[in-house]
Amino acid sequence: MASVILNNLKKTYPNGFQAVHGADFTIRDGEFIVLVGPSGCGKSTLLRMIAGLEDISEGTLSIDGQVVNTIDPADRDIAMVFQNYALYPHMSVAKNMAYGLKNRKISKAEIEKLVARAAQVLNLTEMLDRKPSQLSGGQRQRVAMGRAIVRNPKLFLFDEPLSNLDAKLRGQMRIEIRRLQRELGVTSVYVTHDQVEAMTMADRIVVLNGGRIEQIGTPAEIYHRPASTFVASFMGAPPMNLLAATAAENGAVSLGQDIQVAAGADLAAGRKVTFGLRPEDVALVAEGGIPFDVQIVEELGANRLLHGQVAAQPFTVSVPKDNPATTGRNQLLVRPETVHLFADGVGARI
Amino acid sequence: MMTDTLTETPTLVQPKAPLLRWRVITDHAVLIVGALFMLMPLVLVFTTASLPDAEIVKHGLQLRIGDQLDDNFTKAMFETSGFTDANSGLVMLKNSMILGVGFAVGKIVLGMMAAYALVYFRLRFALFAFWVIFTTLLLPLEVRILPSYEVIQGLGLMNTYTGLIVPLIASATATFFFRQFFRSVPEELVEAARIDGAGPLKFFIDILVPLSRTMIAAMFIIMFVYGWNQYLWPTMITTDEGMFTLVRGIKQITQVLEGTNLPEYGRANLLAIIAVLPPVAIVVFFQSWFVKGLTDSDK
Ligand SMILES: Nc1ncnc2c1ncn2[C@@H]1O[C@H](COP(=O)(O)OP(=O)(O)OP(=O)(O)O)[C@@H](O)[C@H]1O
Numbered sequence: 001m002a003s004v005i006l007n008n009l010k011k012t013y014p015n016g017f018q019a020v021h022g023a024d025f026t027i028r029d030g031e032f033i034v035l036v037g038p039s040g041c042g043k044s045t046l047l048r049m050i051a052g053l054e055d056i057s058e059g060t061l062s063i064d065g066q067v068v069n070t071i072d073p074a075d076r077d078i079a080m081v082f083q084n085y086a087l088y089p090h091m092s093v094a095k096n097m098a099y100g101l102k103n104r105k106i107s108k109a110e111i112e113k114l115v116a117r118a119a120q121v122l123n124l125t126e127m128l129d130r131k132p133s134q135l136s137g138g139q140r141q142r143v144a145m146g147r148a149i150v151r152n153p154k155l156f157l158f159d160e161p162l163s164n165l166d167a168k169l170r171g172q173m174r175i176e177i178r179r180l181q182r183e184l185g186v187t188s189v190y191v192t193h194d195q196v197e198a199m200t201m202a203d204r205i206v207v208l209n210g211g212r213i214e215q216i217g218t219p220a221e222i223y224h225r226p227a228s229t230f231v232a233s234f235m236g237a238p239p240m241n242l243l244a245a246t247a248a249e250n251g252a253v254s255l256g257q258d259i260q261v262a263a264g265a266d267l268a269a270g271r272k273v274t275f276g277l278r279p280e281d282v283a284l285v286a287e288g289g290i291p292f293d294v295q296i297v298e299e300l301g302a303n304r305l306l307h308g309q310v311a312a313q314p315f316t317v318s319v320p321k322d323n324p325a326t327t328g329r330n331q332l333l334v335r336p337e338t339v340h341l342f343a344d345g346v347g348a349r350i
Numbered sequence: 351m352m353t354d355t356l357t358e359t360p361t362l363v364q365p366k367a368p369l370l371r372w373r374v375i376t377d378h379a380v381l382i383v384g385a386l387f388m389l390m391p392l393v394l395v396f397t398t399a400s401l402p403d404a405e406i407v408k409h410g411l412q413l414r415i416g417d418q419l420d421d422n423f424t425k426a427m428f429e430t431s432g433f434t435d436a437n438s439g440l441v442m443l444k445n446s447m448i449l450g451v452g453f454a455v456g457k458i459v460l461g462m463m464a465a466y467a468l469v470y471f472r473l474r475f476a477l478f479a480f481w482v483i484f485t486t487l488l489l490p491l492e493v494r495i496l497p498s499y500e501v502i503q504g505l506g507l508m509n510t511y512t513g514l515i516v517p518l519i520a521s522a523t524a525t526f527f528f529r530q531f532f533r534s535v536p537e538e539l540v541e542a543a544r545i546d547g548a549g550p551l552k553f554f555i556d557i558l559v560p561l562s563r564t565m566i567a568a569m570f571i572i573m574f575v576y577g578w579n580q581y582l583w584p585t586m587i588t589t590d591e592g593m594f595t596l597v598r599g600i601k602q603i604t605q606v607l608e609g610t611n612l613p614e615y616g617r618a619n620l621l622a623i624i625a626v627l628p629p630v631a632i633v634v635f636f637q638s639w640f641v642k643g644l645t646d647s648d649k
C-alpha cells in the first residue's frame with residue numbers, strides 16, 4: 001500500500017513522438033485511479049512508465065516517497081494485469097501465481113499457503129492444476145488477478161484487463177475487482193477506454209486526451225462539472241449535447257435567432273460560447289419550451305433516445321420509458337442549473 | 351492458428367457414391383505406387399543382405415531371402431574390418447550417434463542463444479548481425495570445406511568428435527527458426543516475467559525454453575537426421591577407423607578387396623539398413639511433436 005506521486009512525467013518515444021505531455025498528480029494510499037481516454041491518448045504509456053516497463057523521459061515518479069525512475073519493475077513492488085492476461089502457457093495456474101514469489105526467494109511452504117489463499121478468494125481452487133489453455137476467458141482473467149494479489153504488492157496496475165470479456169462477464173468482473181481492491185486496500189491504477197468502467201470503479205478519474213490530462217476528479221465531478229468540451233463529450237452515454245451559442249443579456253444564451261435559454265451565466269453579451277446540455281437533463285413539455293425537431297426515436301427499454309435538431313444543430317434527448325415520444329416538433333424545458341458553458345475554441349469550462 | 355494446414359481440403363459434397371469410390375481407389379493407388387517407389391530399394395537391400403557374398407557378386411541385387419541374415423548381422427555389428435580393426439558396426443553406430451546428437455544439440459543450443467540475443471537485447475547492430483549470420487546459409491560446409499579443413503587440422507582436431515561436430519554447427523538455420531519463433535512470443539509475456547522478477551537468464555530458462563519445446567523437438571529431428579547423414583565432412587576429417595561414422599564406414603567395407611577376398615556386400619547392405627533405422631525411429635517417435643512444432647506454437 002502506497003501513495004504515488006507523478007511529478008511532471010513526460011514520455012518521448014525514440015522515434016521522436018511525444019506520447020505524454022507532463023502528467024502531474026498524486027495518487028493517495030489505497031485509492032483506485034482510472035486513466036481513461038480515447039485510443040492512442042497515452043494511457044498505456046503512462047501506466048507502463050509507472051510500472052517501469054517504459055523509460056521516463058522527463059519528470060520524477062515516486063512510490064511511497066521513494067523516487068523510482070531508474071528502479072527495475074521487479075523491484076518497484078508492483079503487480080500488473082495485462083489486457084491479454086500474459087499467463088505463462090506452459091505453467092499450471094498454481095505455478096503461474098507462484099512464479100513471482102519463487103523468484104523472490106519465498107519459501108515453498110509460504111508460497112503454497114499464499115497461492116491457496118489467493119485461489120480461494122478468486123474461486124480458483126479447483127483449477128490450480130490446469131494449464132491456461134484449459135480455462136475460459138473469465139477464468140484466465142481471474143488467474144491474472146490471482147498472480148497480482150498473491151504477492152500483496154504496493155501497487156496494482158491494470159491495462160484494460162476486461163476488454164477481452166463479453167459484456168456480462170465484464171460487468172461481474174468489474175464489481176469483483178473493485179471489491180477485491182477495497183478488501184485488500186491496495187493502491188491501484190486502472191486503464192480503460194470504457195467510460196462505464198471508469199465511472200463505476202474509480203475513486204478518481206484521470207481523463208487523458210492526446211497525451212495531456214484534461215481533468216482529474218471523482219466520477220461525480222467529472223460527470224457534473226466536466227472541465228472541457230472533450231471531457232463533456234467523452235464521459236456520459238449518450239454524450240452531452242454541445243451547441244454553438246452566443247451570450248445574451250441577463251445570463252441567457254442565444255442558440256439561434258429567436259431561441260434564448262436562461263443559463264445563469266454572467267458573460268459579456270455577444271461572446272461566443274459552447275452550450276452543453278446532457279440528454280437526460282432536459283424534459284419534454286407541452287408548450288413554452290424551446291423547439292426540438294425529432295427525427296428518430298430509439299427505444300432502449302428503460303428509456304428512449306430522441307434524436308433531432310435544436311436551432312439547426314444535432315441534439316439528443318433521453319426520456320424515461322413511460323414518457324410519450326413522437327417524431328416531429330417537440331418542446332424542451334431547460335433548467336438553468338443543468339447548463340454547462342464552455343469557452344469557444346479551447347473548450348475550457350466557464 | 352495454423353493447426354489445420356496439414357489436413358487435406360475437405361471434400362464436402364460428392365454427388366455420387368461410385369465417383370467417390372473411384373477417387374479413393376485412385377488416391378490410394380497413387381500413394382501405394384509412391385510408397386513402393388520409396389521402399390523398394392530398401393527392401394531390395396534388405397533381401398540382398400540375407401544372401402552370401404559370392405551370390406551377390408554373381409547375380410547382383412535380388413529379391414530372394416537367403417539364410418545369411420544372422421551371419422551378416424553379426425559380422426556387420428561386431429566384426430571389424432580395415433587395417434586397424436577398430437571399425438566394428440557398433441563403434442560406427444556409436445560415432446554416428448555422437449555426431450547426430452552432438453550436432454543437433456549443439457546447433458539448437460547455439461541457435462537459441464543467438465536468437466535470444468538478437469530478439470531480446472538492444473544490440474547496436476542486431477539486424478546487421480542477423481543478416482551476417484543469415485548469409486552463412488549460403489555457405490554450407492561443402493563450400494568452405496578447404497578452409498574449414500585447414501582450421502581443424504591446424505587446431506589438431508583431426509579424428510576428434512569436436513573436429514567432426516563443431517564446423518557443421520556453424521550455420522544459421524537454427525538461429526533463423528528460433529528468431530522467428532521468439533519474435534512471435536507476445537511482448538506482454540516478457541513484461542509479465544520482468545515484473546515477476548525474472549532476470550534475462552531466468553526468463554530464458556523458465557519461460558522461453560519451455561515455450562519452445564515443440565520447436566526444439568522439430569529442430570532436433572531435422573538436425574539429427576542431417577548430422578547423421580553427413581558424408582563428405584566425416585570422410586575428410588576422420589582417417590582413424592575408430593572414428594568412422596556408419597555412413598562413411600559402409601563405403602570403406604565395399605572397398606576392401608584384400609587379395610582374393612570378395613567385397614563384403616552382405617555386410618555392407620546390412621549396415622546400410624542399420625544406418626537407416628535410427629533416423630526413421632526418431633521421426634516415427636517424435637512425429638506428433640514434429641508436426642506440432644512446425645504448425646502450432648502453443649502460446
Ligand atoms: N514504441 C512506440 N514508439 C513510438 N510511438 C509509440 C510507441 N508506443 C506507442 N506509441 C504512440 O504513443 C501514443 C500513445 O500510445 P498508448 O499505447 O499509450 O495509447 P493508449 O492510450 O493506451 O491507446 P489504446 O486505448 O489504443 O491502448 C500512440 O499515439 C502511439 O502511436
Ligand SMILES: [Mg+2]
Nearest residue numbers: 043044045159
Ligand atoms: Mg493501451
